[in-house]
Amino acid sequence: xxxxxxxxxxxxxxxxxxxxxxxxxxxxxxxxxxxxxxxxxxxxxxxxxxxxxxxxxxxxxxxxxxxxxxxxxxxxxxxxxxxxxxxxxxxxxxxxxxxxxxxxxxxxxxxxxxxxxxxxxxxxxxxxxxxxxxxxxxxxxxxxxxxxxxxxxxxxxxxxxxxxxxxxxxxxxxxxxxxxxxxxxxxxxxxxxxxxxxxxxxxxxxxxxxxxxxxxxxxxxxxxxxxxxxxxxxxxxxxxxxxxxxxx
Amino acid sequence: xxxxxxxxxxxxxxxxxxxxxxxxxxxxxxxxxxxxxxxxxxxxxxxxxxxxxxxxxxxxxxxxxxxxxxxxxxxxxxxxxxxxxxxxxxxxxxxxxxxxxxxxxxxxxxxxxxxxxxxxxxxxxxxxxxxxxxxxxxxxxxxxxxxxxxxxxxxxxxxxxxxxxxxxxxxxxxxxxxxxxxxxxxxxxxxxxxxxxxxxxxxxxxxxxxxxxxxxxxxxxxxxxxxxxxxxxxxxxxxxxxxxxxxxxxxxxxxxxxxxxxxxxxxxxxxx
Numbered sequence: 001x002x003x004x005x006x007x008x009x010x011x012x013x014x015x016x017x018x019x020x021x022x023x024x025x026x027x028x029x030x031x032x033x034x035x036x037x038x039x040x041x042x043x044x045x046x047x048x049x050x051x052x053x054x055x056x057x058x059x060x061x062x063x064x065x066x067x068x069x070x071x072x073x074x075x076x077x078x079x080x081x082x083x084x085x086x087x088x089x090x091x092x093x094x095x096x097x098x099x100x101x102x103x104x105x106x107x108x109x110x111x112x113x114x115x116x117x118x119x120x121x122x123x124x125x126x127x128x129x130x131x132x133x134x135x136x137x138x139x140x141x142x143x144x145x146x147x148x149x150x151x152x153x154x155x156x157x158x159x160x161x162x163x164x165x166x167x168x169x170x171x172x173x174x175x176x177x178x179x180x181x182x183x184x185x186x187x188x189x190x191x192x193x194x195x196x197x198x199x200x201x202x203x204x205x206x207x208x209x210x211x212x213x214x215x216x217x218x219x220x221x222x223x224x225x226x227x228x229x230x231x232x233x234x235x236x237x238x239x240x241x242x243x244x245x246x247x248x
Numbered sequence: 249x250x251x252x253x254x255x256x257x258x259x260x261x262x263x264x265x266x267x268x269x270x271x272x273x274x275x276x277x278x279x280x281x282x283x284x285x286x287x288x289x290x291x292x293x294x295x296x297x298x299x300x301x302x303x304x305x306x307x308x309x310x311x312x313x314x315x316x317x318x319x320x321x322x323x324x325x326x327x328x329x330x331x332x333x334x335x336x337x338x339x340x341x342x343x344x345x346x347x348x349x350x351x352x353x354x355x356x357x358x359x360x361x362x363x364x365x366x367x368x369x370x371x372x373x374x375x376x377x378x379x380x381x382x383x384x385x386x387x388x389x390x391x392x393x394x395x396x397x398x399x400x401x402x403x404x405x406x407x408x409x410x411x412x413x414x415x416x417x418x419x420x421x422x423x424x425x426x427x428x429x430x431x432x433x434x435x436x437x438x439x440x441x442x443x444x445x446x447x448x449x450x451x452x453x454x455x456x457x458x459x460x461x462x463x464x465x466x467x468x469x470x471x472x473x474x475x476x477x478x479x480x481x482x483x484x485x486x487x488x489x490x491x492x493x494x495x496x497x498x499x500x501x502x503x504x505x506x507x508x509x510x511x512x513x514x515x516x517x518x519x520x
Binding site (some may be wrong): 003032036040041043044045046047082116178182183184186188189227 | 308311313314315316317319320423446450451455456457458461462463
């Protein structure tokens with residue numbers, strides 16, 4: 001099973017290495033947003049502390065949200081070309097096919113995230129985190145990526161068009177805007193504030209922000225983990241069920 | 249029964265002999281503009297950009313960033329409504345070039361060439377028809393602002409601001425019409441347009457006061473023509489009046505038309 005997953009992940013990684021433009025394409029929109037908010041809105045928005053530090057976690061989540069669209073697309077393409085059907089005739093662990101897509105997504109999204117963080121350092125990102133804080137920060141980002149990737153697997157397995165496979169990511173990209181990713185929720189009017197404070201992105205952003213700035217995370221981390229584990233488990237169950245159904 | 253084969257080419261007989269006067273050119277252009285409006289009626293999804301964008305942008309910027317930028321939503325509206333109005337309508341002007349290129353790629357213009365009409369009519373008609381898009385985008389943005397609590401000082405000032413934005417967008421559409429004529433594909437027109445408009449609209453005073461920007465960016469924002477149009481619209485809809493910015497915006501629009509209308513027409517005539 002592990003060997004199968006490694007081999008299939010290697011196959012997908014080769015695809016990415018042959019067209020590294022996908023990593024650049026995924027990074028462009030979040031980078032544009034990062035620079036736009038840092039320089040155009042940064043001076044006008046009343047946010048606590050260093051605004052680049054404030055922005056970075058949300059930008060990383062948008063990066064992941066746009067990156068997982070490619071996972072859905074790769075899975076859809078494999079399905080359309082009949083590659084998945086070929087794998088079924090081989091002595092390969094069935095779950096290895098899905099896990100290879102998930103691990104490829106994780107690696108490529110972390111590479112893109114590293115590019116964003118590097119740009120962040122260049123424009124004023126000044127973390128105060130300890131080694132443990134950094135591990136927590138990366139850990140939350142990894143868990144967020146895994147959750148969103150398993151969500152992406154579902155349209156990858158069910159969509160009837162390439163556009164349909166990747167279109168699911170639009171609401172995911174928009175969700176950080178309706179959170180504390182760009183502005184504090186206290187500045188939002190009633191209903192918008194209520195939604196922003198009770199959706200999964202806000203505790204994820206807040207806990208990542210606290211971890212990287214070396215502040216106490218409070219209950220945000222536990223709420224974030226609860227959201228991510230619950231959504232991830234649900235997405236995993238639906239995705240594997242859909243794949244098993246399609247494999248019969 | 250055999251079909252009669254009529255060779256494609258210039259119209260023959262009486263139709264060809266009839267001279268194309270300025271009046272007939274205007275009539276033909278208006279007919280082509282009507283064709284553009286019929287296309288919109290048949291495929292109303294073409295209007296998504298002018299209907300959804302102003303509503304979405306106004307709601308998003310006001311409710312998400314209003315409190316953080318200006319203290320509360322209503323205080324942010326005098327800044328954001330003119331900004332979104334200019335941004336939406338100017339962005340809409342790119343459609344002229346994209347649709348022009350699509351028509352040329354489909355061979356529709358080859359058919360027009362075989363008709364006894366003024367050669368400039370399809371181009372002029374497209375530019376006239378797109379004024380409707382600007383009117384829709386302008387109206388929707390202003391109505392959204394009013395619903396959310398924005399209160400411009402006078403009706404005449406607001407109408408003046410709306411007219412100014414429409415004139416500026418129409419002037420800009422000549423640039424995109426020129427790109428539509430010379431570009432290889434509709435997607436490349438869209439790409440070029442985005443590369444021009446994204447920095448012009450976002451690196452302006454449309455969304456935040458210029459004083460809050462870093463010094464190096466403020467230097468660009470101050471000379472950005474979009475900033476002048478936004479300032480003019482803000483002036484016309486508030487007590488300050490548009491002043492020199494209105495004149496600057498109109499002068500800029502006139503210069504753009506003076507440069508790009510002949511270029512677009514010449515490029516079009518060469519292809520048509």
